[in-house]
Each structure stands twice: as C-alpha cells, then as structure tokens.
Amino acid sequence: xxxxxxxxxxxxxxxxxxxxxxxxxxxxxxxxxxxxxxxxxxxxxxxxxxxxxxxxxxxxxxxxxxxxxxxxxxxxxxxxxxxxxxxxxxxxxxxxxxxxxxxxxxxxxxxxxxxxxxxxxxxxxxxxxxxxxxxxxxxxxxxxxxxxxxxxxxxxxxxxxxxxxxxxxxxxxxxxxxxxxxxxxxxxxxxxxxxxxxx
Amino acid sequence: xxxxxxxxxxxxxxxxxxxxxxxxxxxxxxxxxxxxxxxxxxxxxxxxxxxxxxxxxxxxxxxxxxxxxxxxxxxxxxxxxxxxxxxxxxxxxxxxxxxxxxxxxxxxxxxxxxxxxxxxxxxxxxxxxxxxxxxxxxxxxxxxxxxxxxxxxxxxxxxxxxxxxxxxxxxxxxxxxxxxxxx
Numbered sequence: 001x002x003x004x005x006x007x008x009x010x011x012x013x014x015x016x017x018x019x020x021x022x023x024x025x026x027x028x029x030x031x032x033x034x035x036x037x038x039x040x041x042x043x044x045x046x047x048x049x050x051x052x053x054x055x056x057x058x059x060x061x062x063x064x065x066x067x068x069x070x071x072x073x074x075x076x077x078x079x080x081x082x083x084x085x086x087x088x089x090x091x092x093x094x095x096x097x098x099x100x101x102x103x104x105x106x107x108x109x110x111x112x113x114x115x116x117x118x119x120x121x122x123x124x125x126x127x128x129x130x131x132x133x134x135x136x137x138x139x140x141x142x143x144x145x146x147x148x149x150x151x152x153x154x155x156x157x158x159x160x161x162x163x164x165x166x167x168x169x170x171x172x173x174x175x176x177x178x179x180x181x182x183x184x185x186x187x188x189x190x191x192x193x194x195x196x197x198x199x
Numbered sequence: 200x201x202x203x204x205x206x207x208x209x210x211x212x213x214x215x216x217x218x219x220x221x222x223x224x225x226x227x228x229x230x231x232x233x234x235x236x237x238x239x240x241x242x243x244x245x246x247x248x249x250x251x252x253x254x255x256x257x258x259x260x261x262x263x264x265x266x267x268x269x270x271x272x273x274x275x276x277x278x279x280x281x282x283x284x285x286x287x288x289x290x291x292x293x294x295x296x297x298x299x300x301x302x303x304x305x306x307x308x309x310x311x312x313x314x315x316x317x318x319x320x321x322x323x324x325x326x327x328x329x330x331x332x333x334x335x336x337x338x339x340x341x342x343x344x345x346x347x348x349x350x351x352x353x354x355x356x357x358x359x360x361x362x363x364x365x366x367x368x369x370x371x372x373x374x375x376x377x378x379x380x381x382x
Contacts, residue, residue, distance in 0.1 A: 034293045037261065041294060044257040045301040048250035052309060055243050065239055066232040069256055069371060074225040076260070077360075111218050118222035123229050130233060180260065184253050 036177040043181020047188050054192040061195040063127035063138035068191060070119045071142065074112060075149045076183040082108040082154060083161045083175045090165060097162050105158045109150055116146035141194050148190040153183050220360070227364040231256070231371030242378040246306040247313065247321055252374055254298055255328055259336075259370055263362040265290070266336045287333070295329055317382070324377050328370060335366050 051058070051068075058064045086104040093100050124139035157179045161171045235242060235252070243249060265286055299322055303313060313321070339362050 034289045037290050037293050038297060040257065040261065041254060041297045041301070044254040045250060045298065045305065048253045048302070049305050051253060052246055052249050052305075055249065059239055059243060063236070066229060066236040069228040069232040069235075069367065070225045072253070072256065073228040073363075073367070074221060076257075077224070078221060111214070111221065114215065114218035115222035115225065118219070119225045119229070122226045123232075126229060126233055127236075131236070180257055184257060188253075 036173075040177035040180055043177070044184050047181065047184035050185060050188045050192075054188070057192055057195050057199070060199060061137075061141070062131045062133040063123065064141065064191055064195050066127055067119075067123040067138060067142045067145070068187065070123055071145045071149065071187045071191065072184050074115055074119055074146060075153060075187060076180050078108055078112050078115070078150075079153055079157050079179045079183050080176065083157050083171060083179060086158060086161050087165065087171045090162070097165075101158050101162055105154050108154050112146055112150040112154075116143055116150075119146065137198070141191065141198075144194045145187060145190040148193070149183060149186045152190075153179075153186045156182065224360045224364050228367050228371075231368040234368075234372045234375040238375045238378050241382075242375065245378055245382045246309055246311040247302040248324075248374065248378060248382060250305050251298055251302040251325065252371075254294075254302075255325075255332075255370055255374060256367060258294060258329075259332060259366045260359075260363050262287075262290075262332060263336055263340075263359050263366065266333075266340050266362070291329055291333070295326060299325055320381050324381055328373055328377075331373060332366060332370055335369055336362055339365055 082104050086100060089100050089104070090097060120139045120142035123142045124135035124137075127133050127138040128135035157175065160178065161175055164171045164174050242252075266283065303318065303321070306313065343361060
C-alpha cells in the first residue's frame, strides 16, 4: 500500500513553494534575510552582466528576450518547490537520501517539461503574432532553454539540498537565494548557447 | 485493484493540473518579456538598466513571499505588520544600495560612462520601481487575501503565484517604459 509520508507525492508545486517561502520569511530574522538577499542580489546582477555580455547574440534572434522571463520564472519556481519537497520528504522517508534525490529530480524534470511545452507554445505564438518571426524557432528555443536549464540546475539544487541537510543546516534557509541566482544564470547561458548554435 | 487505479488517476491528474498552473504562471511572465523585446533597441544601450533588469525581476518573487507570509495572520495583525516593516526596510535598503552600486560598477567596467544626471535618474528610477513593486504587492495581497478568506480557498494555491505573476509583468513593463521615457 502506498505510504503517504514516504512517497514523493505529486502535490501542487505552489503549496510547497508557498510554505517554503512563508517559513523562510516568518522564521528568518532581518539580518539573515538581508544576508540571503545579498547572495541573491550578487547572483542576479551577475546574470544581468551575462545578459549584457551576450546582448548582440540575443538581439539577433527575435523572441530570445521575450522568452527569458518565462524561462527564469518556471525553472526557478519549480526548482525551489523541488528543494522544499525534497527537504520535507527526507524528514519522513525510510528510503535513502539519494533514492529520494533521484525521485525528486526526475519528477521535477517531468513537471518542467510538461509546463515547458505550454510556455514554449505561448512564447512562439506571441513572437509570431507580434514580430512576425518563425513561431517554431522560438518554440524550440524556449523548450531547449528550459530543458537544458532544468537538466543542469535541478540535480545541482537537489545535491545542495542533501549536502546542506547533512551538515544539520535547514536547506530552506540557505537554498532559496542560491537557487534563484543559479537558475537565472543557467537560463541566460542556455538561451545564449541555443541562439549561438542556431545562427 | 480499484484503489490503485483511482490512486494512479488522482496522481496523474494532480501532476497535469500542477504543471498547467506552473506553465500558466510562467506564461504571464512572457507578457513582461514581450514589453522588453518591443523596446530592445532602446533598452540594450542603457547598460546599467540592462544589468539591473534580471535583479528587479527576481526581487518580485522574494518580496511577494515576504509580504504574503506576513499579510494573512488575522490573530496578530499589529505584530505581523511591525515584523513585516522591520524585515522589509532592511531588505529594501540592502537591495537598492547593492543594485545601484553593482550595476553602475559593472557598466563602468564595460566602458559605459555615466554622468551625474544619468546616475540621479537611474537612482530615482530604481527607487521608484521598488516603491511601486511594494505598493502593488501589498494592494494585491490584501485584496486577494480577502477573496481567499471569503471563498474559503486555500491561500497556498493562489497568493504567491498570482501576486508574483502580476507584479512581474508590471515591473518589466516599467523597465521598458523607463528605457523609452527616461534614458
């Protein structure tokens, strides 16, 4: 019989994301919150710098800038939800941490791919409608960037969640700013890589 | 056998619903991306603003979480609001100062020469975006919280995704507008 406490349940991602952020916001003191904001700020400014460094490539591919916020948003929110769910599961699960890790990463990858199809189609449609560019080119760019970012980012965040937990630190306090910066950086790099390889 | 079949169907529909909600929330962010793409030729030369854009986009999620976490506790509203003000004031100050310094320094390293008038306009613009972001989030969170309580809905499903998506689009549109009007 399925064990509700140990199985990696396909609950709504936003429930875990909400509780993850709510717990961080309510239990962190102002100094801790300010420190996590500094980490997040440095990471996101770095992603802005990467954006600036590669703007000539991006401006040549109509739709690349359009899809960027969608790619950031989806990978970052599902990455945070995965970390929160994994942390929660590890508290109750009788399975090994690494078994739960692969289950969590696999499940979140499937979620990103499923949600990514929708985001890619909408992005491609918008680009074709407004700019008259090829919808399929933008669809492939979006889906490719989401998949690449997820394949690289999710295992790293899952790994960090387990390692931080093993050092008796609550991952909810540490992973948040790291994951948002990492996914922003990976998203930009993935988009640039796909744009450069197709032009 | 029936139990396993029902359980399997429930999990599949929960997975697809969850993915649909996540996808729709991200699709709303695409509208913000559209406004940036429309003004790309005006935005890209303004290097400090370009560098600051992902940070401004990212902060929306962080502030939505802080505000949503504190807004809905009716049993202790005064303490909750005091805690919220204390948290936000430090966080906002750190972010404004840090963002201005880092964007201008990195832009300078890329050969961008910012005069006093530009730095003043940029600083006022960033402060304005932060003020707008916070006001919009408060207003949307309070409004949504009332609806959620009235209809006995689960805030876990609604508050952060909706507040983040709406404010995300608004902030990116502000950045696009700023690129045309101010710089």
